């Protein structure tokens with residue numbers, strides 16, 4: 001069953017924390033699509049994800065190379081589709097090898113490759129709200145894995161604790 005829920009964060013560290021918690025719970029072979037405007041915090045979330053997967057190297061933005069690979073207990077394939085014209089270009093780079101392997105794939109600007117993104121991908125949409133504080137973001141999570149329930153509970157509790 002498809003789940004959708006929101007996480008409200010008030011600073012970059014909390015976005016990172018959400019990514020880290022997801023990295024600890026996400027099953028191998030998962031695909032995460034990140035959407036949201038320039039500077040929304042997609043790379044910050046991906047950095048957290050890497051940390052949660054036990055990767056010590058900190059990802060930076062792969063904008064100029066389409067994909068970076070990070071070795072950890074579970075490998076992370078970090079894509080950035082910003083410069084792609086669409087799914088066809090993504091297909092030409094042989095993305096299947098990564099998407100359908102046993103690592104975790106994360107794609108920034110996933111809306112650019114909607115047509116090749118599998119239906120079971122988890123979508124994380126990060127938005128800032130016009131009236132809200134500069135560093136506030138609403139993180140919308142959409143997906144169908146059972147593990148997303150534990151992710152939601154753990155993230156909500158961690159966010160509460162970090163606000164205290």
Ligand SMILES: Nc1ncnc2c1ncn2[C@@H]1O[C@H](COP(=O)(O)OP(=O)(O)OP(=O)(O)O)[C@@H](O)[C@H]1O
Pocket residue numbers: 009010011012013015016036037038039040041042043044045061108134135136137
């Ligand atoms: N709540 C927040 N979560 C994440 N980043 C935040 C938040 N508040 C402020 N920021 C700042 O916004 C910027 C987000 O940058 P980031 O590179 O993660 O964005 P992005 O969505 O990957 O952008 P791009 O589309 O250029 O790849 C960082 O400088 C970060 O410090």
Ligand SMILES: [Mg+2]
Pocket residue numbers: 042043061108
């Ligand atoms: Mg980015």
